[in-house]
Amino acid sequence: MAATRLARTLVTIGLTAAALLVPTTPAAAAAAGPAPAAGASTAIRADVDDFSYASWDARYEVGLDDDGRSHMHVTESLTARFPEVDQNKGIVRGLPTSYENAWLDVRVLSVTDETGADVPYETEQEDGLLLVLTGDDDYVRGLTTYVIEYEMRDVILAADSGVDEFYWDLLPLDSTQPVEDFRAEIVFDETMTERMTGNARCYTGYQGSTNECDLVASPDGSQFAVEAKELSPGEGITIAVGFDPGTAVQPSARQPDPVTDTVPAIAALGGLGLSVGSWIAVSAFKKKRRTSSGIIVAQYDVPDSLPPLLATGIVPGAKDPIPAEIIHLAVRGLLRIEDGTDVEQPRLRRLPGGRIPDELDAQALDALFVGADAAGVAEVPSSSEDFAARMKTLSQSGIEAAVSRGLTTKARGRGAMILQWCAIGVVLAGFALGLWGIIGGRVTAIPAFVAIAFGVFLVLLSSFYGFSKHTVLTAEGARLYEYLMGVREFIRVAEADRLRMLQSYTGAERRQDGSANVIVVYERLLPYAMLFGMENEWGAILEQVYAYEQRGASWIGDPSAPFVRGQLVAFAATSHASATYAAPSASSSSSAGGSFGGGFSGGGGGGGFSGGR
Structure with missing residues (x-):
C-alpha cells in the first residue's frame, strides 16, 4: 500500500502544481471564464485520503471450530466524514492475509450501509493485504457508513511466553485518517472463556508504543470492550488476551518444518554447486x-x-x-x-x-x-x-x-554431463518440496521456495554449457x-x-x-x-x-x-587495434506475550490499512 499511497501523493502534488499555473490577474481571470458555482464539481480533486472517520465501531467474535482451530467473525461499522466536494467514491479497507507464518483465509461476507442495503464493492490482493474497495463510479459526500463483515481463522497464537494469545491490532496503523470516536467489543465463545488465564492488556499509541489503555471486561469474563476518542492518523489500539497453552490448535505452517522451510534452499545451493562442478x-x-x-x-x-x-x-x-x-x-x-x-x-x-x-x-x-x-x-x-x-x-x-x-x-564431457544431471535432479527435488510447503499454506516456506526457484533457473541456464559440445x-x-x-x-x-x-x-x-x-x-x-x-x-x-x-x-x-623492440610493440598494438576496430553504435508482528505486559501498539495481528478511493 505504500507504493499506492506514494502514487496518490505524486498525483496530488502534480495537480497542486497545475493549480499554481492558473492565471490570477483580472485580465487572465476574465479570459479563464466564470468561476464554478458553489457545490459544483471542481476540475482539480484533493487527495482521496483526505477525510476522517466520525466513528469506528467493531465487534470481534472469536471461537474454536470442530478441529480446535480458532476462527473469528468481524463486523466493522465505519462512518466516514467525506468533504462536500466530488473527491471520494468510497473507502479502501485493507485486511491482512497472514499472521505469524500462517494464512488467515480471509473471506469478505458483505458490505452494507447503516440500513442494511448492499454497497457495491470489489476486492484486490496487494502487499499481503486483501483490499476491500467500496462504492462505484458515483461520488459520495458527508457522513457515509460502511458495514464490512468478514471472517478469519487461526487468529490465536501460541506465544513464546508459553500461553496462547489473542494479540490483535484493532485499528490499522497504516492510515492517514483520524478517528473521532472508536469502540470495539471482543467476544469469546464458552470454550475459550473457560480457558482464559485472567491476563489481558490493552495498548494504545503509534507503532511500538507501550502506553496502556482501559480494557473493560464483562462480569462473566467472556467479553471485553475498549473505547477511545480523537485518535490521530496512525494511532492504534492493540489488545492481548491470554489462554491456557494448547487452547487453539495451531496450523502446521506455524510448526518448524525444515523439509519445506530449509531443505529447498539447501537444495538450491547444492544444485548450484554441482553446476559449478x-x-x-x-x-x-x-x-x-x-x-x-x-x-x-x-x-x-x-x-x-x-x-x-x-x-x-x-x-x-x-x-x-x-x-x-x-x-x-x-x-x-x-x-x-x-x-x-x-x-x-x-x-x-x-x-x-x-x-x-x-x-x-x-x-x-x-x-x-x-x-x-x-x-x-x-x-x-x-x-x-x-x-x-x-x-x-x-x-x-x-x-x-x-x-x-x-x-x-x-x-x-561425460563427467560434466553427469554432474549437470545431478544438479537438475537436486533442484527439481528441492522445488517439489518448496511447492509442497506453499500449497500447504506455509508462509515460512516462501523464502526457501524463492531461493529454489532462482536455483532452478540458474541450473537450467548452466545446462546449456554443461550439455554442449565443446571444442x-x-x-x-x-x-x-x-x-x-x-x-x-x-x-x-x-x-x-x-x-x-x-x-x-x-x-x-x-x-x-x-x-x-x-x-x-x-x-x-x-x-x-x-x-x-x-x-x-x-x-x-x-x-x-x-x-x-x-x-x-x-x-x-x-x-x-x-x-628497437619498441617498433615491434608499437606495430603489434596498431595492427591489433586495426584488426578489431568496430564503429560505434548509435508492518511487523510479535509473539512475545503481550497479555502479560511488555507488549506494544501494533505488535499483534490484524490492523491492515485504511484509505479512500
Whole structure:
C-alpha cells in the first residue's frame, strides 16, 4: 500500500502544481471564464485520503471450530466524514492475509450501509493485504457508513511466553485518517472463556508504543470492550488476551518444518554447486584432451604447416593472431613493414619471389593487400570497418582450418554431463518440496521456495554449457599443442641454454662456418612469442642479437638502423587495434506475550490499512 499511497501523493502534488499555473490577474481571470458555482464539481480533486472517520465501531467474535482451530467473525461499522466536494467514491479497507507464518483465509461476507442495503464493492490482493474497495463510479459526500463483515481463522497464537494469545491490532496503523470516536467489543465463545488465564492488556499509541489503555471486561469474563476518542492518523489500539497453552490448535505452517522451510534452499545451493562442478569438469575435459605424451621438450623451429593463424586454433588463450601472422610473413621474406606517412599508420610492402609456406599464409597475403597500389604497398589503417572485417574472417579461417585438418573436434564431457544431471535432479527435488510447503499454506516456506526457484533457473541456464559440445583437440592436435608448448619453453629458458640447444641441433640453418644462424631461428620464433604474449621479452633478445651482429632487422623499418623492440610493440598494438576496430553504435508482528505486559501498539495481528478511493 505504500507504493499506492506514494502514487496518490505524486498525483496530488502534480495537480497542486497545475493549480499554481492558473492565471490570477483580472485580465487572465476574465479570459479563464466564470468561476464554478458553489457545490459544483471542481476540475482539480484533493487527495482521496483526505477525510476522517466520525466513528469506528467493531465487534470481534472469536471461537474454536470442530478441529480446535480458532476462527473469528468481524463486523466493522465505519462512518466516514467525506468533504462536500466530488473527491471520494468510497473507502479502501485493507485486511491482512497472514499472521505469524500462517494464512488467515480471509473471506469478505458483505458490505452494507447503516440500513442494511448492499454497497457495491470489489476486492484486490496487494502487499499481503486483501483490499476491500467500496462504492462505484458515483461520488459520495458527508457522513457515509460502511458495514464490512468478514471472517478469519487461526487468529490465536501460541506465544513464546508459553500461553496462547489473542494479540490483535484493532485499528490499522497504516492510515492517514483520524478517528473521532472508536469502540470495539471482543467476544469469546464458552470454550475459550473457560480457558482464559485472567491476563489481558490493552495498548494504545503509534507503532511500538507501550502506553496502556482501559480494557473493560464483562462480569462473566467472556467479553471485553475498549473505547477511545480523537485518535490521530496512525494511532492504534492493540489488545492481548491470554489462554491456557494448547487452547487453539495451531496450523502446521506455524510448526518448524525444515523439509519445506530449509531443505529447498539447501537444495538450491547444492544444485548450484554441482553446476559449478560441471563447469570445472568441462575445463578439466578440455585440458585432458590437450595431453599427448605428457612430456614437453624445448623446440626452436616450427614447421611450415603450423603458421600462427593455425596455431591460434590449437593453443587456448593465444593472443590476436593477426599481428603475429604479419610478422610471420615479414620474417619469411614475403612482405616488409615500413613507416607510413603517419607514425601510427604503418604500411606493408609485398615482396616478390618468396615461397609461401602454407595455404593460410596465402590467404593472409590476399587479405592484407586488398587495394594495394601498383608497387604492392598497402596501408594498415588506424580505423576501417572493411579491414577489421577482413581480419576477422582471416582469424576465423585459422580456426576452421584446425577443424578441417583434424586438429580439433567437438565433444561432450561425460563427467560434466553427469554432474549437470545431478544438479537438475537436486533442484527439481528441492522445488517439489518448496511447492509442497506453499500449497500447504506455509508462509515460512516462501523464502526457501524463492531461493529454489532462482536455483532452478540458474541450473537450467548452466545446462546449456554443461550439455554442449565443446571444442577439444584430437590426438594429432594434442601432439602439435605439446610441440608449441616446447617452443614456448625454448623462448622462456636462459640465453645460454638456448645457444647450447642450437649447437646440438643438426637441422638448423647454418652459416658457412657451420654455426647455427641464430638470427634466422630467433626471427622465425618471434610470431609465436607474440601468440604467447612474450613479444616484449623476445624482442629484447632479438635486439641484443642484432646489436651483436651489428645489423638491423631486414623486415621492419629502416634495415640500416638498429632494431628497437619498441617498433615491434608499437606495430603489434596498431595492427591489433586495426584488426578489431568496430564503429560505434548509435508492518511487523510479535509473539512475545503481550497479555502479560511488555507488549506494544501494533505488535499483534490484524490492523491492515485504511484509505479512500
